[in-house]
Amino acid sequence: MAKPAVKLIQFDLDGTLIDSVPQLHLAVNAMLAELDRAPASVEAVRGWVGNGADMLVRRALLAGREADYAPAPAELARARAAFDAAYDRVADRQLIFYPGVVDVLGQLHRAGFILAMVTNKPSRFVPAILTAAGLGELFSLVLGGDSLPEKKPSPAPLLHACAHFDMDPSQCLMVGDSENDVLAAKAAGMAVVGLSYGYNYGRPIAESEPDWVMDDFSQLVDLLLA
Numbered sequence: 001m002a003k004p005a006v007k008l009i010q011f012d013l014d015g016t017l018i019d020s021v022p023q024l025h026l027a028v029n030a031m032l033a034e035l036d037r038a039p040a041s042v043e044a045v046r047g048w049v050g051n052g053a054d055m056l057v058r059r060a061l062l063a064g065r066e067a068d069y070a071p072a073p074a075e076l077a078r079a080r081a082a083f084d085a086a087y088d089r090v091a092d093r094q095l096i097f098y099p100g101v102v103d104v105l106g107q108l109h110r111a112g113f114i115l116a117m118v119t120n121k122p123s124r125f126v127p128a129i130l131t132a133a134g135l136g137e138l139f140s141l142v143l144g145g146d147s148l149p150e151k152k153p154s155p156a157p158l159l160h161a162c163a164h165f166d167m168d169p170s171q172c173l174m175v176g177d178s179e180n181d182v183l184a185a186k187a188a189g190m191a192v193v194g195l196s197y198g199y200n201y202g203r204p205i206a207e208s209e210p211d212w213v214m215d216d217f218s219q220l221v222d223l224l225l226a
């Protein structure tokens with residue numbers, strides 16, 4: 001595909017900028033311990049990330065249970081509260097950036113691109129992470145999974161970001177690691193880069209057919225600045 005005429009770049013967070021699975025794993029297991037459940041492996045948690053905290057908690061409660069088991073609303077609410085309390089303590093600790101992320105975001109910002117964050121992570125956790133990462137100043141808009149009635153794979157947050165900056169989707173690029181990012185971008189009429197190193201439920205992001213598949217965040221420089 002030809003070089004896109006991009007002005008606004010929308011970034012996913014988990015699995016794209018940072019490897020947040022270690023902290024999510026800690027918080028999931030703190031939640032499971034509080035509910036007297038067995039701990040989950042880090043690989044299991046990696047496969048549960050992508051649809052926000054409610055779904056992460058639900059998947060953790062469903063793991064290893066009979067097919068007809070469904071957690072009661074009160075149990076889900078208690079589990080989510082336990083997860084939130086634990087994740088609050090660790091979300092911004094010992095952040096692991098993927099290679100090139102900090103440098104390339106700085107380059108794109110200096111080059112005049114508007115940078116936005118569109119994550120499915122609940123918005124309450126995002127500012128502390130961005131501040132701890134030293135990235136707080138770079139993003140002109142931050143949308144969490146609960147900022148709007150719908151989260152990715154709905155195109156709603158991506159279109160909301162476009163409208164916020166008075167941009168047409170053709171002027172925007174989505175950068176993410178999950179089929180949710182690709183589906184949302186395609187439904188929004190936006191070009192999309194799929195990064196191969198993230199989570200995506202253990203499946204190759206190429207299966208979702210993003211416009212570009214990149215193995216390294218630094219390849220964004222070749223696409224956008226070369």
Ligand SMILES: O=C(O)COP(=O)(O)O
Nearest residue numbers: 013014050051052120121
């Ligand atoms: O919170 C999640 O499940 C995923 O978050 P992301 O949209 O930043 O990848």
Ligand SMILES: [Mg+2]
Nearest residue numbers: 012014015177
């Ligand atoms: Mg992601």
